[in-house]
Amino acid sequence: MKQGTAAQRLVLWIAILASFVSFLDGSVINVALPAISRDLGGGLTTQQWVVDAYLITLGSLILLAGSLSDVLGRILILRIGLVGFGLTSLVCAFAPTAEVLILGRGLQGIAAALLVPSSLALITSNFDGAARAKAIGQWTAGTTVAFIAGPIVGGVLVDTVGWRTVFGINVVPIAVTMYLLSVLGMSDTKAQGVRIDYAGAVLCVLGLGGPVYALIEQGNYGWGSPAILAPFVVGVLCLAGFIWRQATAKQPLMPLSLFAVRNFGIGNIATTFIYAALSIGGLIVVLFLQQVAGFPATWAALATLPISVLNIVLSTWFGSLAGRFGPRWFMAFGPALCAVGYLLMVTSQVPVNYWTQLLPGIVLFGVGLSATVAPLTSAILGSISKQQSGIGSAVNNAVARVAGLVAIATLGLIVGTTLDLGGFHRVLVVTAVLLAIGGLVSAIGIQNPAKVRTDGPGGEAVQ
Template sequence: MASFTPLQRLVISVAVLASFVTFLDGTVVTVALPAISRELGGGITTQQWAVDAYLITLSALILLAGSVSDAYGRVLVMRIGLIAFGIASVAVAVAPTPLVLIVARAAQGAAGALLVPSSLALITAVMRGEVQSRAIGVWTAFTTAAQLVGPLLGGLFVDLLSWRFVFLINVLPIGVTLVLLGRLRLPEHERTTQVDWLSGALCAIGLGGVVYALIEQPHQGWGSPVILITAIGGAALLIFFLLRQRRPHPLMPLSLFRVRNFAWGNLSTLFVYAALSLNGFVIGVYLQQGAGLKATEAGLASLPITILMILLSSRVGRLAGKLGPRLFMAAGPLVMAAGALLLLLVSEHFDYWWQVLPAMIVLGIGLSLTVAPLTSAILGSIEESRSGIASAVNNAVSRVAGLLVVAMLSTIVGGTLNLAGFHSATWVTAALFTIGGIVSWIGIRRPVPEAVPEPAEG
């Protein structure tokens, strides 16, 4: 980071570490799922809820957190989020039953929602243009690496200690981030004065209802009154949430979507991150339950992606700043689709080196081409004063994508994550990546910062 000023280097460090916590915890759990279900019981349903309880609150409250960040200050919100995340992590680590674990995971997600939009908003507050693109490239390299190295760290803890220690990995980065945060002095930005708490509740409860129905319907069926009530009720609350956003001072300003790159970039995000979440889940679980690998070996499987992301993301971010993001955002997902299809080589006679490694290398190249330009195109199209909520919307879209695809896992794999189910998930993953690339090519243009019109009073 030699070309950044001291303030910019400090901001990037804080942003990376704060986001590292939430991204790491979102993926570190993947390789721990078989061990969790063995000790606490519940099978694939417990595994789904261990992931989705975190994603429900993270997805639903990240919008509210972005608004709160703009209203009360990014540093304060980030500090509160870090402390709350640490407490919730300890609660997960000592959970005696699946219910306690699920509730604690939901609390983790709520705390994590305070961190990601605040961290990216710090970058957009002090950097614009090509410098911002390079900074987001650095942020992307390390935070995406956190997502990808999570399974490796989780596997080591599961095999050598216990799955419970997986959730204590965050203690060190939380402590370091709190220290750095105390040294950060930023110029004050104009703050909003209203936060729409009711919209936050509508979004959270609505998403919870829909996801509950998707996870439980394979066991109870769509004819179950409980499934119907939660599905229809959740969908209705989400509709009310969207209608409420037409009011003054909305939680999710619909005017943001009048900015071309923001709208199309978020649509691409929906498909790309759904594919990434599905791919990460099935690889982490199948390599243990289907291929018979240890948790550490399953975590090591994705290490090539981590290495490629660290090596390439900042360079791609710099190139995208000069050439524009469209080509990268279109080509990257198509390369990842090819990588996903290579996983069809996995057979009953499992061989990592010939059946999985080639796919990991191709996926790593495609992911490196995609993530930094995608983030930069979306946030670079929105003015700085709205960067908190813009970052929150984009992160909410990516989390909702993962939330829904994991909730639909039983339907995608046919009820069991055996070899046939793994191959079914692979086809769906490749299709989602392909759609994401096509959407980017159609919609993305070289970004020009645009002022987002405020909703009219009345």
């Protein structure tokens, strides 16, 4: 497709809005958690499950969704995901108990798994080279609007109407995306002769679900309880079985050969540490501001507004710079800045002075995050072929979601049964360490792609 065409711009908007839906839900839920636990009970355990039920199904099925998008067509899978996300949002909105809400969140995760890899694969299959890096930067900036709209609108709704209404705010982007898909009128491309590894999908779900259940519920039962040990052991065995299956299956969900590509393999290692940090760091700040500092939901959401603003302003710029100079050092210093930002917040005390104790760290984190996300995504997806873009984006998103899933499941081990100032500080330090490791992995392992110039005989491209 010719660069800069109207069809490309439409593809970019569809990709942004389809991902926006799942990012919106991920950003809005954190600010609603205290109200949900007050209404439905369960304390920190309920809060962890409301987040992790979504991440378990999203993280474990996103690989299957990537294969489905290649086999059945990315546009068809996007449509199914959008409709499914709308319906499961209603289940969450009208949930009478915590158990029903957690079930609804798990179903939402299934729908979200259909959205993210297909939307990113649309970009990688319709843009090339520096234009692809810039488009991913625009996708990053566009989806970051969700991190502004979600918490702020969600905070206002929680404080005025109630937490149930936060699950209705994704109706508009779903409707607009469905309309744009009809306007695009692009023919779906389907891979021929591909078989889907359903056995691998089952092993993946069990392999993630068992250990996560044990990590969350160990505070209630203790590690010596069969109710904890059994799912943990079975989950670990299933996870090992999943890896074995991927190494031996003719058409695996997660081709291990992808990890032999240097930037893909190293980039996903960096993703593991960075997104584990982003998940627990983002959650703990919002919970601390409401449950310890006493902020209303709206003010807790507004407190993180600088992060979203900086991402919108800077992500496209950093994406373009990474396209020109290579992603390596952006992926190194970006997480390092984020780590310093979290360490600055360790100075916080009760009563909390947001302007002096939290804002400087939040701003520094926002700049670092802007320098990290687009180059990271571009380095990983730019290292593999267009034909592998669907499964490549699915694998990278699965790694990110699973990292967040496990990190949030371990939150109780770091914080204890009740969040207090000491627990907040411990999570901040853990977050900073994870970010620093992610930056170090990138600095050592990522390679900038060879620059292409056009000064060969006849003006052809020369490496």
